[in-house]
Structures are given as structure tokens and as C-alpha cells.
Amino acid sequence: MNNDNFTEAEEGIENIGKVQRELTGIITSQEIINKTNELREKLDNLARNLPNQNDFSNIDKYFERPPRDLLAKLKQVSARSPQYQQAYTTLLGKLRQNFSLAIDEVGKIPMKQRSAKLRPINHALCFIPDELQAPFKAHIEEMTTSIKNEEQEYKRDLDSSLKCADDNEHAFMKMSKLAEQFKEKNMDEFSEKMNEEILRRLQMYQTNLQSSLDENDMQAALDIMEKIIQYKRSVSEFIPGIKGIYETTRKSTIKSFERCSKVLAEISKIEKPEIGEKALSNTIACVNFSHKQDTTDGKFLPEIAMQNCTKDLKIMRDYFEENSRNYQDALKEMAVDNLHTVISISKKWEKLLDRVKDFSMKDGAMKSLIPDVQNVATHATMVSDVSKEIKSLKAQLNVELISDETTKFETKREEFFSQLKKSISKLKEIDAKLQDVLPTPVNAKESQENLKMKAKKIGKQLLDTASKPELNQVECDHFRKYYEHLIAFDKHLSLPDVEAQSTVDTSTVKVFEKVTSCCKEFANSGKDLGKAAEALVAVKLFAENLPMFDSQINTDIDEALKKSKEKHGPKYITDL
Known part of the structure; x- marks a missing residue:
């Protein structure tokens, strides 16, 4: 009975009963009867308790204690008694x-333990009845295939997730879900693979981000930073090393x-404007990125960094405003050297100022950060204003040199040519000093x-008038007008190749040739008072109509009269 040999036990009890029946009336032993009953009861109890003792x-x-053997012995003896x-x-x-x-439980344990758990179950098949081995073997094979398929599916999902993680938000969500499943199911092998690959990738991102920052490529660095943040949001609770990389x-x-x-x-203090323009682009990119990437720890850019940035941008604005004020002062005085300085500065920072103005008018993260620079004069405004001044100077120079006012009034003539001198001098100064900051040539030479x-x-x-055989009053007026304007022109402007002084000298010689001719006629008139008077009047008219020569002409007249008096006597002069 102790070896589950129920058939032998039953047969033994039967044999004892047969012996007792055969010896009835011959030998009767109460002890044997009691022992037989005890065995019967023990065997019955054993059969009844077998289900409780073997689960x-x-x-x-x-x-x-192979179940196969126990069941086989029970099956063999089952016909003897219903209890079996x-x-x-x-x-x-x-x-x-x-x-x-036991087979189903394998699917619930960590994946890496399943194969090990299936081995003893598969080994236990030989200890169960033959009729159960086939279906359980099929069940085990199904479980093995299921484990293998599940492992392959997780492997595919992991590989796909790691491959596409940088592409879109959905990929990061899938990665987070996988990480959670790996943790819940104690899939350490997959978790380790995910951790190693993600940390390796993030370390590469960290290196590339630093390289981008070293190369002053902020946008490239921020693109990488965004990926790091996505990894942090998705799987940092499963991969602790991510937070350290993010913070760094x-x-x-x-x-x-x-x-x-x-x-x-x-x-x-900066020489190259590209440095400032790049700095502004980087600053704007960072602020916009921070505004978009608020984290659970607060904004990406700390408040102190934003406050310092606001101060720095106000210093930049003050620099622009100071240059704008200097420009207004220089334009008012037409101080060309100062204009060159302020226009050069405005040209240098033209793109930067335009971008600052543009962002100060747009809604967005930068609007509250960018200072108001709308009143700062732009380079285009400066160039336009100076161009208007140049146009005005050219207009002042593009006038007739003779007018009624300048003919009648010497002071007006002097003021006119003095102003011409100032205008041409200023235009030439602008041409010489501002040509490298103006879009078109000033061309003062043309004016x-x-x-x-x-x-x-x-x-x-003047020469044509002086060359006429005779000069009447009208012609003398013309001569005087041309002479005085040419003298004033040469006095104030003295431009090369005009030969004003030479022209004046030549015209003067021609006039005095006529004066000398009249004086000779006077001297040669003899005692012909009418002829002498006519010649004297002609010379006197020159003196009256050409006041610039009157002193010299009057001297010539006095000399002629003196000689005539000496020659003809005082009475002749009185009669004349």
C-alpha cells in the first residue's frame, strides 16, 4: 500500500478472506479477522484520501512519485471498487x-525566465499518462512558439521604435509605452537594450549639440535639444541617465x-556685423524655443537669464538711439565727417536694426523682450535725408550766375557767389567723404x-563785348555786368580752367585800347575844338559807364588835358 500497489493489496486481502473461509470451523482466529478488517479500512481510507494527498x-x-505510475495503478484497480x-x-x-x-503560468513570468521554466515542464511530460502527453506537448509547443513570437514582436517593436524615435511624437509615445511594458513584465533584456541604445544616442546628441554651440549654430543645437527633451518626457522615468544628459x-x-x-x-565694440546678427538670431531662437518647450521644472530658460537678456537688449537700443541722435545733429549742421561716422554705423547694423524693429512689432515671445526702437533712424532714412541735401545743394548750384539782383546790388552779388562757394565746397566734401556710404555717386564734378x-x-x-569797335552806354552796361560777375566768380570760386583773371585782363586791355584811341584822337584834334570835345566826351563816357576803370581813365584824361594846355595854352582849355 505504501508503494501504491493497490491491486496487490486488494488481491492480498482477497486471498486472506479465501483462507479464512476455507478454514471456517477448523481454525478461527479473531486476531486475523481484526487485522484483516484493519487492512481493509486502511486501504479504503487510502483510496479516499488519494485526491487530497496528491494535487x-x-x-x-x-x-x-510520477503521476503516470499512480494513475496507472488506480486505473488497474478501479474495476474492483468505485472508490478507486x-x-x-x-x-x-x-x-x-x-x-x-503550470504551462499557462509560464506566459505570466518575465520573458527571460520563460524558456528556463518550460524546460522542467517539458521534462515532466514523461511522468504523466500517455493520453495526456500529446495534448500537453502541443500546448507546450504552442507556448514556446507564442513566447518566441512575442519576443520577436517586442524586438521588432523596440527596433522600430528606436529607429523612428526622432521622427515624430507618435514614435516617442510608442517608445514610452514599450518601456513601461518592459518594466511591468520584468523584461530586463529588452529594457537594457533600450537603455543602452537610447543613452548611446543621447550621448551622441550631447556631443553634437556642444559642437553646434561651439560653431555658433544655435538652431542646430536647439533641434538636438528638442529631441533630448522628447526623450526626457517619454522615457526618463525608466532610464535615469537621461535627466543628467538633459541637465548638462x-x-x-x-x-x-x-x-x-x-x-x-x-x-x-564688434567689428563684423555678422556676429551681432547671428547673436540676435540665436537669442530669438532660444527665447522662442523656451516659450514652446516649457518643462515641468519651469521654463527652459531661467528667469534670471531672461532678465539679463532684457537688460542687454536695452543697452543695444541705447546704442542705436545715441547714433540716431548724433545723426540728427550732424545732418542739421551738415557735418560731413560726423555724417560719415553715423551712416557707417547705421549701414553696419542695418540688418540687425531692421530685425529688431520687425520683432518689436510682432506678437510672440520676443515682443515683451525686444525694446522699442521705432524712433531710431534707419540707414535708409539717413541715406534718403542726405540724398535730399545733396539734391538741394545741386539745385543751388544749378542756377544762372547773373540776375537782376546780383547786377544791381554788389552785396547781393557777393552773397550769391559766397553761397555758391559754400555749396560747391560742401558738395565736393560730401563726394570725397561719403562716396563709400552712399548708394549712388554724388558727382560733384558735374556740378x-x-x-x-x-x-x-x-x-x-565779356570778351565779345570788349572787342566791339565802339561801346555805347548799353554795351558798357553789359561789359560792366559780365566783368563784375566774372570777378566775383573768380574771387569766391576760383575754379581751374575758367581763366577768369586772364579773361578780365584781356577785356581790360581791349577797353583801354579804346580809351587810348580816344585820347589820341583828342591829342591829334589840333585846334578843332569840336573834334577835341567829341573825343573828350567819348573818353569821359567810358569813365562814367565803367566805374571799375574810372580812376585810370580820369588819370588819362587829366594827362591829355595837361598836355593840351601846355601845347595850346589855358584859353584853349577854357574854350574846350
Whole structure:
């Protein structure tokens, strides 16, 4: 009975009973009867208690008391007594249930432990009845295939997730879900693979981000930073190393932002405008990024960094405003050297100022940060204003050199030519000093050539008038007009190639040739008082109509009269 040999036990009891029946009336032993009854009761109890004593739950111990042998012995003896059949049926059901449950439980344990767990179950097949081995073997094979398929599916999902993680938000969500599943199911192998790959990738991002910052490519760095933040949001609770990489790269980015902000505050010391323009672009990119990437720890850019940036941008604005004020003062005085300085500055920072103005008028994260610079004069405004001044100067020079006012009034003539001198001098100064900051040539030479042409015309008119055989009052008025304007022109402007003085000298000689001729006629008139008077009047008219020569002419007249008096006597002069 202790070895589950129920058939032998039953046969033994039967044999004892037969012996007792055969010895009835011959030998009767109460002790044997009692012992037989005791055995019968013990065997019955054993059969009844077998289901309670054997639940087949510990498959690892099947080899110690194989269920196959126990069930086979029960099946063999089941025909002798219903209790054996009931025990067989109950134990067979328990075996089927517990073995199936053991296989199902494999699917619930960590994936890396499943294969190891299936090996003893597969080994235990040989310890169960033949009729159960086939279906359970199929169940085990199904479980093995399921485990393998699940592992492959997770592997595919992990590989796909890691490959597409940088592409879109959905990929990061899928990665987060996978990480959570790996943790819940104790899938350490997959978790480790995910951790290693993500940390390796993030370390590469960290290196590339620092390289981008070193190369002053803030946008590239921020693009990488955004990926790091997405990894942090998605899987940092499953991969602790991510937070450290995030903090390191964030600090590096903030330092770079602060350097760019400081550059804007010091643009007065910067030679290359591209440096300031890049600093502004980087600053704007950082602020917009921070506004978009608010984290659970607060804004990406700390408040102190934003406050310092605001101060730096105000210093930049003050620099622009100071240059604008200097421009207004220089324009008012037409101080060309100062204009060159302020226009050069405005040209240098033209793109930067335009961008600042543009962002100060747009809604967005930068609007509250960018100072108001709408009143700062732009480079285009400066160039336009100076161009208007140049146009005005050219208009002042593009005038006739002779007018009624300048003919009648010497002071007006002097003021007119003095102003021409100032205008042409200023235009030439602008041409010489501002040509590298103005979009079109000033061409002061053209205005100067125009003045020279007009002066030469006056000179020709002067010589033509002086060359006439006789000069009446009208012609003397013309001569005087041309002479006085040409003298004033030469006095104030003295432009090369005009030869004003030479023209004046030549015309003077021609006039005095006529004066000398009249004086000779007077001297040669003899005692012909009428002829002498006519010649004297002609000379006197020259003196009256050409006041610039009156002193010399009157001297010539006095000399002629003196000689005539000496020759003809005092009475002749009185009669004359």
C-alpha cells in the first residue's frame, strides 16, 4: 500500500478472506479477522484520501512519485471498487488542470525566465499518462512558439521604435509605452537594450549639440535639444541617465544664450556685423524655443537669464538711439565727417536694426523682450535725408550766375557767389567723404563743370563785348555786368580752367585800347575844338559807364588835358 500497489493489496486481502473461509470451523482466529478488517479500512481510507494527498501542483517533484505510475495503478484497480475509479478520475482531472495551469503560468513570468521554466515542464511530460502527453506537448509547443513570437514582436517593436524615435511624437509615445511594458513584465533584456541604445544616442546628441554651440549654430543645437527633451518626457522615468544628459545640455545651451545676449549689449565694440546678427538670431531662437518647450521644472530658460537678456537688449537700443541722435545733429549742421561716422554705423547694423524693429512689432515671445526702437533712424532714412541735401545743394548750384539782383546790388552779388562757394565746397566734401556710404555717386564734378561752363560763357560774353569797335552806354552796361560777375566768380570760386583773371585782363586791355584811341584822337584834334570835345566826351563816357576803370581813365584824361594846355595854352582849355 505504501508503494501504491493497490491491486496487490486488494488481491492480498482477497486471498486472506479465501483462507479464512476455507478454514471456517477448523481454525478461527479473531486476531486475523481484526487485522484483516484493519487492512481493509486502511486501504479504503487510502483510496479516499488519494485526491487530497496528491494535487500534482509541484511539477518539479513528478520524478519522485510520477503521476503516470499512480494513475496507472488506480486505473488497474478501479474495476474492483468505485472508490478507486473516483480517485482515478479526480486525480486525472487535477493532473490535467495543474499541468495546464503550470504551462499557462509560464506566459505570466518575465520573458527571460520563460524558456528556463518550460524546460522542467517539458521534462515532466514523461511522468504523466500517455493520453495526456500529446495534448500537453502541443500546448507546450504552442507556448514556446507564442513566447518566441512575442519576443520577436517586442524586438521588432523596440527596433522600430528606436529607429523612428526622432521622427515624430507618435514614435516617442510608442517608445514610452514599450518601456513601461518592459518594466511591468520584468523584461530586463529588452529594457537594457533600450537603455543602452537610447543613452548611446543621447550621448551622441550631447556631443553634437556642444559642437553646434561651439560653431555658433544655435538652431542646430536647439533641434538636438528638442529631441533630448522628447526623450526626457517619454522615457526618463525608466532610464535615469537621461535627466543628467538633459541637465548638462540645457546648461550648455543657456550659457550660449547668455553669451549671445552679451554680444548684443556690446555691439559698439564688434567689428563684423555678422556676429551681432547671428547673436540676435540665436537669442530669438532660444527665447522662442523656451516659450514652446516649457518643462515641468519651469521654463527652459531661467528667469534670471531672461532678465539679463532684457537688460542687454536695452543697452543695444541705447546704442542705436545715441547714433540716431548724433545723426540728427550732424545732418542739421551738415557735418560731413560726423555724417560719415553715423551712416557707417547705421549701414553696419542695418540688418540687425531692421530685425529688431520687425520683432518689436510682432506678437510672440520676443515682443515683451525686444525694446522699442521705432524712433531710431534707419540707414535708409539717413541715406534718403542726405540724398535730399545733396539734391538741394545741386539745385543751388544749378542756377544762372547773373540776375537782376546780383547786377544791381554788389552785396547781393557777393552773397550769391559766397553761397555758391559754400555749396560747391560742401558738395565736393560730401563726394570725397561719403562716396563709400552712399548708394549712388554724388558727382560733384558735374556740378563744378556746369559752373565752369557758365563762367566761361560769361567770359566769352565779356570778351565779345570788349572787342566791339565802339561801346555805347548799353554795351558798357553789359561789359560792366559780365566783368563784375566774372570777378566775383573768380574771387569766391576760383575754379581751374575758367581763366577768369586772364579773361578780365584781356577785356581790360581791349577797353583801354579804346580809351587810348580816344585820347589820341583828342591829342591829334589840333585846334578843332569840336573834334577835341567829341573825343573828350567819348573818353569821359567810358569813365562814367565803367566805374571799375574810372580812376585810370580820369588819370588819362587829366594827362591829355595837361598836355593840351601846355601845347595850346589855358584859353584853349577854357574854350574846350
